[in-house]
Amino acid sequence: MTTRKKVQKKCKIRGFTLKVDALEEILSFVSRFDDSDPDGAIDVVLEQLQLQPLKSSIIDKQTVQSVVSILLQADTAVGDETLGGGLGVCDAFLVPKFRYDPIKKIFYKPSEIQPPIHGNASAKAALYKDRFLLISQRLSRHQHFAKRAFDSEMSDFGSCEISQIQSLVGQTGRRWVMGLISQLEDGHFYLEDLTASVEINLSNAISFTDSLLIIFLDNTYKITTGFFTENTMVVAEGEMLLEGVFQVITCGFPPLEDRDMSVKLLAGHDFFGGGILTKEETLRLSELEKRAVNDMFVILSDIWLDSEEAMGKLERILDGYENQEVVPSLFVFMGNFSSHPCNLSFRPSSLRLQFGKLGQMIAAHQQLTKRSRFLFIPGPDDPGPSKVLPRCALPKYITEELQKHIPNAMFSSNPCRIKFYTQELVFFRQDLLYRMRRSCLIPPSTEETDDPFEHLVATITHQSHLCPLPLIVQPIIWNYDHSLYLYPTPHTIVLGDRSEQKAFKYTGITCFNPGSFSREGTFVAYYPCTQEVELSALEDSDSMQ
Numbered sequence: 001m002t003t004r005k006k007v008q009k010k011c012k013i014r015g016f017t018l019k020v021d022a023l024e025e026i027l028s029f030v031s032r033f034d035d036s037d038p039d040g041a042i043d044v045v046l047e048q049l050q051l052q053p054l055k056s057s058i059i060d061k062q063t064v065q066s067v068v069s070i071l072l073q074a075d076t077a078v079g080d081e082t083l084g085g086g087l088g089v090c091d092a093f094l095v096p097k098f099r100y101d102p103i104k105k106i107f108y109k110p111s112e113i114q115p116p117i118h119g120n121a122s123a124k125a126a127l128y129k130d131r132f133l134l135i136s137q138r139l140s141r142h143q144h145f146a147k148r149a150f151d152s153e154m155s156d157f158g159s160c161e162i163s164q165i166q167s168l169v170g171q172t173g174r175r176w177v178m179g180l181i182s183q184l185e186d187g188h189f190y191l192e193d194l195t196a197s198v199e200i201n202l203s204n205a206i207s208f209t210d211s212l213l214i215i216f217l218d219n220t221y222k223i224t225t226g227f228f229t230e231n232t233m234v235v236a237e238g239e240m241l242l243e244g245v246f247q248v249i250t251c252g253f254p255p256l257e258d259r260d261m262s263v264k265l266l267a268g269h270d271f272f273g274g275g276i277l278t279k280e281e282t283l284r285l286s287e288l289e290k291r292a293v294n295d296m297f298v299i300l301s302d303i304w305l306d307s308e309e310a311m312g313k314l315e316r317i318l319d320g321y322e323n324q325e326v327v328p329s330l331f332v333f334m335g336n337f338s339s340h341p342c343n344l345s346f347r348p349s350s351l352r353l354q355f356g357k358l359g360q361m362i363a364a365h366q367q368l369t370k371r372s373r374f375l376f377i378p379g380p381d382d383p384g385p386s387k388v389l390p391r392c393a394l395p396k397y398i399t400e401e402l403q404k405h406i407p408n409a410m411f412s413s414n415p416c417r418i419k420f421y422t423q424e425l426v427f428f429r430q431d432l433l434y435r436m437r438r439s440c441l442i443p444p445s446t447e448e449t450d451d452p453f454e455h456l457v458a459t460i461t462h463q464s465h466l467c468p469l470p471l472i473v474q475p476i477i478w479n480y481d482h483s484l485y486l487y488p489t490p491h492t493i494v495l496g497d498r499s500e501q502k503a504f505k506y507t508g509i510t511c512f513n514p515g516s517f518s519r520e521g522t523f524v525a526y527y528p529c530t531q532e533v534e535l536s537a538l539e540d541s542d543s544m545q
Contacts, residue, residue, distance in 0.1 A: 003030060003038045010042055011059075016049065021061040029068045044071060047278055070275070086288060086295075086421045087330065089375065090273035092390035092413040092483035098269055100133040107269050115479035123478035124471075132180060132194060134464060134487060135233050138262075139178060139254045145235070160237070166195035168240050177246070178235045178254065181228065181441070189441070191236065191246065198246045200236070202442065224252035225448045226459040229439040230470045233463060253462035256507055262488035271487060274419030282422060289421035293529050294326045300523040301334040301429060301496035302379070302516040305354035310339075310518035313538055315361055317523065321372075322365040328372050328525070334429040334496040335379020335414075337394075339518070342383040348398055351383065356401030363405040375410045375418075379429045379496070388475040389430075389467060390415060390483045415466055415484060420528045426486065428466050429496035430474075432456060439473055453502040457511045461489060492531065494524075503533040 001009075007026050011018050018026070030041045048067045049059065097115065098107040115123075139145050144160050160176045168175060179191035181200075190197045228234065228251075236251040270276050277285065298321070304310040321327055338351060363369055378394050380387060391414040403409055415428040433456050444455045460466055466484040467474050476484065486493070492510045501515030501522040510531045515522030521538035 003027060003042075006038065007042055010046055014046055014049075015057055016046070017058045019058065019060050022059045022064045025061050025064040025068065029064075029071070044278060044280065048276075086285075086292060087373070088274050088419040089410055089412050090417040090419065091393070092415055092417070093392065093480060095273040095417065095480075095483040096270050097482045098271060099130055100137050102133060102137070105137070107266065117477060117479065119478040127476070127478050127481045128180065129194065130482070131465065132233065134485070135254050136178060138257045138464070138487070139235070141257065141261075141265075142255050145176070145255075162235070164195045165191065165193045165198050168198060168246065171240060174237055174239050174249065176235065176237050178233065180233055181230055183230055191234070198240075199244070200238075200246045200248050201241070202248050202251070224458075225445055226253055226455050226462060227436045227440045227444055228442050229436060229468065230441070232459070232468050253458070256462060256489070259489045259491075259508070266488065271485070272419065272424050272490070273417055274424065277422075285421045289423070289529060292421065293527075295329040295420075295528060296326070297330045297332060297526045297528060298328045298523060299332040299334070299427075299494060299496075299514045299526060300517045301514045302336055302498060302518045303333050304339040304518040305337050305351065305358055307339050307518055311357075311361070313517065313521055314358075316538060318362065318365050318368060322367050327367050330373045330375060331368075332375045332377065332427060332494075334377045334427065334514075335382040337379065337382055341381040346383065348383060348395075352398050352401055355399055356404075359402035359405030359409075369406065373408060373410065374406055375412060375416070377412055377416050377427055377429055377496075378414050380431060386475075388477055390477065390480055413483075417490075423492065423528055423531075424490040425492040425494065425528070426466070426490045427494045427496070430467065431498050432460075432467065432495060433497050433499045435469060435473060439469055451502070451504075453499070453513060454504050454506070456495070457493070457504050457506050457509075460493070461486060461506060461509060464489075492526075492528070494526075501535055501537070503535055 004023070004027060007023060007030070008018065026042070026045055029045060030038045033041045045064070045067060048071060049063070097110060099110055100107050139162065145162055162178050163171075163175045165177055165179060168177070177191060177193070177198075179193040179197075182190050182192050182197070184190045184197065189200055189202070191200045233254055234251055235254050236246075236248045238246050238248040238250075241247050268276065298317070300314075300317075303314060337355075338346075340346070342348075342351070362374065376394060376399070378384060378391050380391075382391075383395060383398060384391050393411040393413055399409070399411055414430070415426055418425040418427065433452055436456055436459065437452060444452075449455070459468065464485055464487040466486060467476065489507075489509055495511065495513045497513045498516045498519070499513065501513055501520070501524075503510075503512035503524075505511070510533060512524055512526075512533050512535075514524040515537075517523055523536050525534040525536055526532070527534075
């Protein structure tokens with residue numbers, strides 16, 4: 001059987017009808033590979049076609065060209081075993097946007113390719129709606145909260161079907177609801193979903209377990225870990241009182257979903273921004289990842305370029321790694337890059353010169369310049385349009401002096417996403433812990449842990465969002481709120497915070513805070529192949545601990 005007939009037969013089996021020029025485009029792609037086995041190349045093209053959001057089963061030349069382009073780019077990346085092939089950096093403003101349709105129960109891409117920075121009023125409403133639907137569809141698959149197929153009696157440890165808040169009116173007995181905590185009136189807290197809002201009373205829930213929040217999971221009552229602030233989504237059990245207030249009895253964050261399950265359900269959708277890979281490409285990248293045992297990332301936060309002491313510490317670190325047999329693959333420098341906030345009195349020319357001196361310092365270390373990459377992520381007080389999230393990369397005017405010395409330096413947004421072969425890493429520089437603790441409505445539980453960093457990690461992972469604070473506390477660009485999503489959960493989350501250096505593995509997610517380098521001299525050496533975290537610090541001597 002000729003290759004042409006094989007393509008036509010395989011397309012017919014999959015329900016595709018090829019135009020003549022589309023067929024020629026597929027044959028041209030197949031001809032790039034070994035003629036002895038064209039079936040593999042044909043299958044790769046057709047599998048990628050099935051992942052595309054096709055409007056019709058009739059395939060034209062443009063559709064095939066876009067698919068072939070994706071495959072050729074992926075093949076180039078897989079064929080390169082150096083860091084350049086295994087590492088991809090995704091800017092927050094380029095993260096694909098998806099919305100959930102609760103009727104069809106699918107995710108879809110909005111019609112607008114690149115949403116505007118300045119959204120209208122409907123964009124703000126859509127921000128909350130999208131967050132709610134994202135967690136709601138995740139919760140609907142959980143074994144305890146899934147809707148029952150048959151109307152059976154619910155035992156104390158059985159199903160906890162979620163009711164709409166609108167349906168609570170006139171109902172008696174206990175009900176489970178999911179909603180967003182909001183303060184529609186001063187001193188009065190409400191729970192909101194897409195149907196209605198209801199005032200809530202947390203007094204009994206607080207006193208029920210000595211001021212701790214509990215949630216019904218895994219057939220036992222467990223104490224939840226996390227910060228309960230305005231704008232967080234919660235699952236609550238309670239009953240309506242005569243005065244129209246929902247008396248909360250038990251309450252907690254929506255349970256997490258296993259990453260593998262999320263990825264399986266979202267097949268064909270690139271939520272992270274690193275591109276879609278076929279099964280074959282994923283297997284090949286996994287093999288390359290296993291060989292990358294020597295790849296190491298060195299992450300530093302708060303590098304004050306205007307501080308002689310901080311620059312001296314940084315030079316000691318560069319000297320130490322310069323003399324190592326295996327140098328780090330990537331240095332991640334997170335802001336702030338100045339000891340003083342870059343406000344109206346800030347002089348950009350001074351920071352420009354300081355970046356130039358940093359470039360000279362790095363260039364003096366020939367091994368690092370040749371074999372390492374350098375990524376810069378802005379901090380909350382660095383120069384930029386505003387303090388709203390996500391923040392764009394550092395202005396070119398400030399960084400171009402450094403790029404003269406380090407041409408391959410990378411400047412990305414905050415937050416920033418990195419794809420390392422098959423792994424997904426998220427970097428976020430924000431003093432989040434202090435602000436979350438200040439905004440907390442109820443003292444956090446100490447039953448499972450009293451570590452604030454572990455409470456922070458639990459909060460952002462269960463909320464599937466890097467910054468679930470009220471918008472008046474931390475403004476977010478409405479049309480780009482999706483760039484802060486943590487869904488599906490990434491393999492690693494790096495939270496650059498001025499608080500104490502910490503590392504914590506939570507439900508398989510590696511989370512750590514490198515600490516403040518300029519204040520404490522702390523940093524992190526991270527091995528992505530094994531997800532091993534080395535909490536490091538400079539000693540008073542010239543050695544590194």
